[in-house]
Amino acid sequence: IDQCNNDDLKLNITKAKEMCIDFRTHNTIITPIIIKGQPIEPVTTYKYLGITIQSNLKWTSHIITQCKKASARLYHLRKLRQFHVDRHLQELFFIATIDSLLLFGMTVWGGRCIARDRNNISRVQRIAGKIMNTTVQPWGVSHRQRTIMRAKKIIREPLHPLHYTFQRLHS
Structure with a gap:
């Protein structure tokens, strides 16, 4: 976030996604990332440049x-x-x-x-x-x-x- 502010870039929080990659065998509760008071949507699959x-x-x-x-x-x-x-x-x-x-x-x-x-x-x-x-x-x-x-x-x-x-x- 600081880097975006330093470079005069605006972070679009509505388009941001969070993907947690965790290989632990037991389930853990992961707290969502919050930026500027808004939680980032967690996803299990994400399509990037045509690759899922x-x-x-x-x-x-x-x-x-x-x-x-x-x-x-x-x-x-x-x-x-x-x-x-x-x-x-x-x-x-x-x-x-x-x-x-x-x-x-x-x-x-x-x-x-x-x-x-x-x-x-x-x-x-x-x-x-x-x-x-x-x-x-x-x-x-x-x-x-x-x-x-x-x-x-x-x-x-x-x-x-x-x-x-x-x-x-x-x-």
Whole structure:
């Protein structure tokens, strides 16, 4: 609050949300944050830049949402096949509209999703592969490639905040 006042910024308390991340096994009563006499609304899930964050730091709600959206877009892929559109164009459509949606933010959540979530993503990808009569790259392979690309980008940029966490090996 003091930083906002120092920088002549106004804090909109009606839009502020509070998310408590607590891994303790016993329930504890957490007192709400009060700013300028108004309590801040506590939330268990919060959508930020298109990624749904849960207070237990699990990604189930994000993946369920993305799979529902992707499943709805399979209709358009079916129509492309029904109209005998070239398979290459079907694959481009899949990559641009379905796979990109399914794998959005994967470098953040990819290593922490549970088996049920992985199966949901794989199911949508399998259905799309059957529609296009081709095999789709499994999401795990995409996760590995994207994570390596992100790490290489951080290593190349010395001003990146995480640059110091990477050390080059002699090999």
